[in-house]
């Protein structure tokens with residue numbers, strides 16, 4: 628059993644271009660294309676968001692990849708307007724060389740109590756023994772996956788439009804969301820806030836969440 632750290636990778640985006648494309652689409656409503664100027668998108672987007680005229684945000688989408696645990700994707704796949712491709716525990720057989728003959732578990736670094744953390748680690752080690760033993764006994768990967776816990780690491784590719792990202796980030800970066808999701812999505816929100824402030828600056832997040840637990844954040848070139 629190997630303990631691994633989560634990461635999140637976002638495709639390189641040009642926030643200004645995204646916001647201007649949304650402005651262009653939105654101005655169809657008022658046939659006010661002639662009012663487009665260098666920074667006319669700023670007021671337009673703010674007004675749309677304030678008035679709840681958010682369907683215009685659906686014209687642009689962003690894809691991310693992340694290395695997270697099963698609990699994270701179990702929660703995120705509840706969002707119906709996002710698309711997912713997820714490492715399959717039915718097809719990936721962790722006893723194989725390709726996977727290092729081991730099960731990888733996402734480090735719950737936010738568990739600060741040493742005794743609790745040690746107990747979690749022991750349960751992951753036990754789980755791996757049972758998974759491998761089931762394989763030895765001839766169980767299919769379909770059967771073995773029944774032994775996998777929420778902590779099992781998996782790669783996920785996720786795509787959503789800007790409206791859905793705003794909604795997901797509002798729900799999943801607050802202190803009500805699971806810490807394993809907060810550690811991945813707060814860094815993403817901060818990137819979006821930097822790239823598309825007119826859309827994402829109003830999204831509040833858990834500022835008390837310890838930054839040392841943030842997942843590694845990468846921009847794919």
Ligand SMILES: Cc1cc2nc3c(=O)[nH]c(=O)nc-3n(C[C@H](O)[C@H](O)[C@H](O)COP(=O)(O)OP(=O)(O)OC[C@H]3O[C@@H](n4cnc5c(N)ncnc54)[C@H](O)[C@@H]3O)c2cc1C
Pocket residue numbers: 705706707708791794798799803804805
């Ligand atoms: C802190 C927290 C705790 C949670 N706890 C639980 C739990 O204990 N058990 C559990 O089962 N789930 C739980 N959930 C999941 C939650 O109930 C939602 O299923 C999940 O967050 C997806 O949100 P959504 O429906 O707003 O989003 P999306 O599917 O992303 O939809 C976006 C928006 O579209 C609209 N929409 C989508 N579908 C419909 C529809 N059919 N009818 C009308 N409007 C629609 C809604 O306005 C919705 O907000 C929890 C979520 C959070 C954030």
